[in-house]
Amino acid sequence: MFTREDYLNYFESIVLMEKKMVYLVADIITQLTDESIMRALEKVGADEYRHYDSMMKVIVDVLYQGEYNKQLELNAYSLGEVVLKSKSNNTEIVGYGVTVSDKGFGLVTEQPLDVDAQYEVSGALYDDFSEITRLCNVQWSKELHPAKYLIGMQYELTSVR
């Protein structure tokens, strides 16, 4: 028999997979100049967003009967809270890490960020990671839900601690 937790774990693992694909494809698109490959990947990227949204709708409709709090999703699926400090005006915003790689971070924020804007990103990704701080540039920003944005950030060559 499947428990509610089994279903939630299963659906969440699909959400994470789709989110990973969104980031992988978006990261390639931002670096491409070849239009034919860019067009093909834009279609795949749009599909991945739709997959993510469809699976989230399943979680909301089937497991939470429409009462699912998106903030819970952000907390539950994120790698941890991160603070983004703008290098241009020192303002700070809070985001949630969703992917990390040797090139940069994938984040969710509650506001869009300007492409090429520079931020100092600090956070403890997972409990067993020591806090890390990196200087990053915004590569892309995409609205996922109202007031929820997926952000791709790339490390600056000179990182800070």
Added chain:
Amino acid sequence: MTKQELLDALNECFKTEESAIPLYSKHINSTLFLSDFSDQEKKEVSSVLKMLLDESSMHAKLFKGLIKKVKESDQDVY
């Protein structure tokens, strides 16, 4: 983006799509799966899982095709 960087990135996408396919198909034909849900809910979940399975299989083929195309091309920068 260099040819090798693009190939590495496309290979990562291909591997991720391929690894997702068994995840989507895992319960699709199980009679026990979703047995606690209403017919309407079963229909909604099954329909989404089927869409994910079909489209991810299609994406994996697309990535495989792009990898082949890039590998065989003389183009160095993308």
